[in-house]
Amino acid sequence: MKRYTINKLIAGIANFLSTVLSPLLMPTYGVFLTLWVSILCLLPYGTRVSVLLVCMGITCILPLIFLSVLRHFRLVKDLHVNDRKERLIPYLFATLCSAVAAYYLYYCHSPQWFIMFMVGTAVTELVMALVNLKWKISAHMAGIGGIVALVYQLHAQGLSAFDLFWLLCIVVMIAGLLGSARLVLRRHDSWQVLAGVVVGFLCVSLTMRLFG
Numbered sequence: 001m002k003r004y005t006i007n008k009l010i011a012g013i014a015n016f017l018s019t020v021l022s023p024l025l026m027p028t029y030g031v032f033l034t035l036w037v038s039i040l041c042l043l044p045y046g047t048r049v050s051v052l053l054v055c056m057g058i059t060c061i062l063p064l065i066f067l068s069v070l071r072h073f074r075l076v077k078d079l080h081v082n083d084r085k086e087r088l089i090p091y092l093f094a095t096l097c098s099a100v101a102a103y104y105l106y107y108c109h110s111p112q113w114f115i116m117f118m119v120g121t122a123v124t125e126l127v128m129a130l131v132n133l134k135w136k137i138s139a140h141m142a143g144i145g146g147i148v149a150l151v152y153q154l155h156a157q158g159l160s161a162f163d164l165f166w167l168l169c170i171v172v173m174i175a176g177l178l179g180s181a182r183l184v185l186r187r188h189d190s191w192q193v194l195a196g197v198v199v200g201f202l203c204v205s206l207t208m209r210l211f212g
Contacts, residue, residue, distance in 0.1 A: 113157070
């Protein structure tokens with residue numbers, strides 16, 4: 001009985017982490033971090049909140065509505081899209097949304113490196129869409145990998161408002177916890193978790209470094 005309770009608690013924590021660190025929320029978290037810990041934190045509070053809300057609407061709310069429509073027409077079984085064969089259309093739509101968000105940041109005269117973070121997010125989603133045609137890859141880990149890359153690039157390129165070393169350590173630990181959660185829930189194996197974080201990190205990091 002005690003072992004069952006512990007296992008249930010671990011599963012509950014894993015589900016909680018998977019929910020609050022959903023791939024749909026990762027671009028929003030990235031925009032929030034950029035606007036509050038980078039040199040852009042000097043912008044007026046209202047401006048930062050407006051940009052955050054618009055990006056959240058484009059990269060989170062719109063894909064969620066789209067997924068709900070797909071579920072209504074039974075094109076996907078659930079909003080988590082655990083079936084690899086159902087992921088192509090949602091991933092391509094997410095790619096389009098991230099590209100639109102990147103254009104919005106460009107329209108707002110955002111710094112090139114900020115725009116490239118969102119472009120890197122779109123590239124990540126496109127790569128996942130293609131890889132998932134043959135092999136299931138962790139979208140959760142790709143998302144957190146992109147966040148790790150963002151914080152690393154802000155720190156490495158001197159774009160932060162303060163020292164981000166400890167924040168980087170925290171984000172890396174969160175990535176580890178999320179990877180463990182996906183394994184506990186048996187949504188992915190170790191290679192799929194590792195591939196996800198590598199894809200997310202490389203796509204965002206290289207895009208920001210080479211074009212930002």
